[in-house]
Amino acid sequence: MLKKVLTLVLVRDVAQQRVLLGMKKRGFGAGKWNGFGGKLEPGETVEEAAKRELLEESCVHAEELLPAGRIEFEFQGDPCLLDVHVFTVEKYKGNPHETEEMRPLWYEEGEIPFDKMWADDRFWFPLMLEKKLFKARFLFKGHETILDQSLQVVDAL
Numbered sequence: 023m024l025k026k027v028l029t030l031v032l033v034r035d036v037a038q039q040r041v042l043l044g045m046k047k048r049g050f051g052a053g054k055w056n057g058f059g060g061k062l063e064p065g066e067t068v069e070e071a072a073k074r075e076l077l078e079e080s081c082v083h084a085e086e087l088l089p090a091g092r093i094e095f096e097f098q099g100d101p102c103l104l105d106v107h108v109f110t111v112e113k114y115k116g117n118p119h120e121t122e123e124m125r126p127l128w129y130e131e132g133e134i135p136f137d138k139m140w141a142d143d144r145f146w147f148p149l150m151l152e153k154k155l156f157k158a159r160f161l162f163k164g165h166e167t168i169l170d171q172s173l174q175v176v177d178a179l
């Protein structure tokens with residue numbers, strides 16, 4: 023199996039109990055509210071890539087990345103496994119702005135639009151919001167159906 027490392031960043035306004043999501047405007051996952059992130063560039067650490075993608079996609083500058091979880095995605099029939107490092111950001115600079123990639127919007131923690139997001143999010147978002155480190159695996163059939171999954175709280179990633 024080929025493995026591709028990706029980053030996924032959720033910005034939190036803890037004071038107002040809100041989470042920043044982005045409406046993906048093109049490419050993989052277009053039409054869904056997502057976290058921010060993407061691929062690593064050559065020579066980049068996971069953290070550097072996470073900060074860069076967040077800035078590029080939302081104009082928000084992360085001052086501190088908090089590891090939140092690790093998710094492995096498999097898509098039936100696709101030999102490439104996605105190894106996603108999930109981070110939350112509570113200390114950041116700048117206000118979210120729409121970019122070519124993403125239209126950012128703050129959502130109240132109790133009103134996350136799970137039915138307009140990837141199907142996996144509803145399973146791990148609650149752990150992320152409770153600051154419980156998690157490891158998960160999802161086997162997708164297409165982009166909407168989860169065939170198999172595992173999710174566990176861990177002491178360390």
Ligand SMILES: CSc1nc2ncnc(N)c2[nH]1
Nearest residue numbers: 030051056057095140142143
């Ligand atoms: C490939 S499956 C996937 N789940 C996701 N959840 C939130 N934001 C993403 N970009 C996600 N991708």
